[in-house]
Amino acid sequence: MVAFENSTRNFDEPKSARLEARTQPSVKEAISRAAALNGVELSSFVVSAAYRAAQETIEAHRLTVLDSAADRAAFFDALEHPPMPNKRLREAFALRETLISNAD
Template sequence: MLAFEDSTVAVDEPKSARLEARTQPSVKDAISRAATLSGVEVSSFVVSAAYKAAQTTIEAHKLTALESEADRAAFFGALENPPKPNNRLKQAFALRETLIANAD
C-alpha cells in the first residue's frame, strides 16, 4: 500500500470552502476505492489530489524555458522591439479579460 500524503496539511486556514463535482459512477467508485486503500476519507483524498495537481499546474505556468540561442534571440528581440498588436491579439486579450472576469 502506498502511503497517503495529504498535500493540504501545510495550509493553515479553516476549512470553510466547499467543492462539488459530478462524475461517472465508475470514476467515483475508483476514487472511493483508492481512498479506502489509502485509509482516508474520499473528501480528503480528492482535495489532496486536486490541490497537488493545482500546484503542479500553477508552477508549470510560471516557467519559460528557452532552449536554443535562436529562441532566446527571438524572445529578447521581441521584448526590446515589440510588434504592434494585430486584430487577433486584440481579440485574444478581450477574450482573456472575459474569461478572467467570469472565473469566479
Template sequence: MSGAAETKDDRLQVRLSAEAKTVLQLAANYRHKTVSQFVLTTALAEAEKVIRENEAVSLSAADWKVFYDALSNPPAPNAALRKAFAKYQKTVG
C-alpha cells in the same frame, strides 16, 4: 495547505457516476485517506502543476544568455520610448 489551524469554510460539490465514485474510493483506500481528502490533495497537486506550466518560463542555455545580455546591456532608448516615458511622467506625476 497550512495544517491543523486552518479553517475550512468553503465546500465543493461534485456529481459523479457510481463507477467514478468506486474508483475514487479504491484509490483513496490505497492512500489511507477519505475520498474527500484524496480528491482535494490530488486536485490541488494537479492545479499547482497546471499553474506552474502556465506561469513559469523555461529557457535553454542559449536563450538565457540572450535574455541576460539584454537585461545587462539594454539598448539606448529610441524616440518612441522617450516619448512614451514623457507621457507616463506627465500622467503619473
C-alpha cells in the same frame, strides 16, 4: 505502495469552503478505492489530489521555458528590438484610452 501525502494539511484555517462534483459511478468507485487503499477519507484524497494538480497547473503557467538557444535568442531579440505596433494594436490602444477617459 505509494504513500499518501495530504498536501493541504499544513493550512492553518478552518475548513469552511465546499467543493461539489458530479461524476460517473465508475469514476467515483475508482477514486474511493484509491482513497481506501491509502487509508484516508474520500474527501481528503480528492481535495489533496485536486490541490496538487492546481499547484502544478499554476506553476506550469507561471514559468516560460525556452529550451533551444535559437528560441532564447529570438525571445530576447524581440524584447530588445520590439516590432512597431500594427494598425490593429494602435486601434486597440486608442479604444483603451477612450474607455479609460470615459470611465470617470
